[in-house]
Amino acid sequence: MEAEGVNVDEYVFYPDVEEPATKVEEKIETPYPLASVDTNAILAVLNQMSSQMTSQLESQETRLTSKMEAQEARISEMSSQISSNMSTQLEEQKTYMASQIAEQLKEQEARITLQLEAQEEHISTKLEAQETKFSTQLGAVSGRQDKVEAEMDALKDRIRELQLNRPITSTFTLKVKFPTFDGSVPFQVFKLQFEKTSAANNWNAVDKVASLFVALKGPAAEILQTIPEYERNSYEVLMAAEERRSGSGHRKQIYQIELQNRYQKANEALQEFASDVEKLAQLANADARVEYSERVKIQNFINGIRDVAMKRVTYADPKQTFAETVSHSLTQEIAALLSKPA
Known part of the structure; x- marks a missing residue:
């Protein structure tokens, strides 16, 4: 019944009903009629048969399990062997490719090195040729320069000797008498x-x-x-x-102080005072611009005027140049003299 797929534990037997004979029943030889067969004896036989079949199934399952484990072990061994073989092949292929690449790199490096050495040798040859040519030209130039310098030195010595020893020939003609200098004038x-x-x-x-x-x-x-x-x-x-x-370069500061402290003296003519201011301003600012020098002269001239009324009038009517300022002040002075009562 278990071989036929029937669950023995759930199967219900009906002794009073006639059922078709199963294969198991056919195998059992009953010396007595079916009606007189003991149910317990049948169940015992069935249980015994079930136990035998279960044992057989278990033994078959064990054999199958052993076979499967053996097959799995063989498959695993084959996989390991295949993996090992593939790893070995890959390592060999990597080693071969690395050796090939290294050889190619060495060959390429050797070619590049040879090319660089050839170019370097060519450039060095050109540089040496240029240096040799430049050194030759420089030596020639230095020689010519030394020769020219020697000739110039000899010519200078000759000129100095002629200047010291030759009689003085002059085309001196006096049209204007030259001035003398003893240090009393600037x-x-x-x-x-x-x-x-x-x-x-x-x-x-x-x-x-x-x-x-x-x-x-x-x-x-x-x-x-x-x-x-x-x-x-x-x-x-x-x-x-x-x-x-x-x-007078070292005396500029002295002239500047004198110019700042220069005032018109008592009984000093305005024209004389203006001339002295102009001279001091020229000595104190010899290198200055004309505009600056004019402003300095005008300012110091007006500040130094003794007459307060004339100073006020000159300030009230400023002029552009020192000459105009002096002329204006002289006009005011003459006007003041003429306007005095007799």
Whole structure:
């Protein structure tokens, strides 16, 4: 019944009803009629048969389980073997590909190295050629420069020797009498007068040196003793030395103080006062712009006027230039004198 798929535990037997004979019943040989068969004996037989079939099934299940486990073990072994084989093949393939790539890289590196070495050698050859050519040209230029310098030095020595030893030939013609300088007047004034006289008389370098020697008087001529003999024929050297000694560059601050403290004295003519202010302003601001110098002269002139009424009138009617300011003040002074009662 279990082989036929019938559940023995749930099967209900009906002894009083005639049922078709099953295969199990056919196998049982009953020496007695069915009606007289004991139900318990049938159940015992059936239980025994069920136990046998269960044992057989269990043994078959055990055999099947063993076979499946053996098959699974063999499959696992085969998988492991296949995986191992594939890993080995992959490692071999990786190793082979890595060796091939390394060989290709080495070959390419070798080719690049050879190309670079060839280019470097070519460039080095060109550079050496250029350096050799440049060194040759530089040597030639240096030689020519040394030769030119030697010739210039010899020419300078020759000119100096001729200047010291040759008789002085001059085209000196005196049209305008040159000024003299003893330090009592500003050096810039003397220099300006001397330059104008030189231009008017058309003096050359020799004439200017000779005239300067004669023009220096008293303390101003003492500077000639400090000049070396080979430089005494140079007009620029002589004038620069005298300017360092008597120039007004270091006295600008003194002139500025004198200009600020200059006021018209009692019984001093306005024209004389204006001239003195103009001279001090020129000495104190020799390098300044004309506009600035004009403003300084006008301001100091008006501040120094003694007459308060004239100062007020000059302030009330300002002029653009110093000359106009002085002229306006002189006009006011004359007007004041004429307007006084007899």
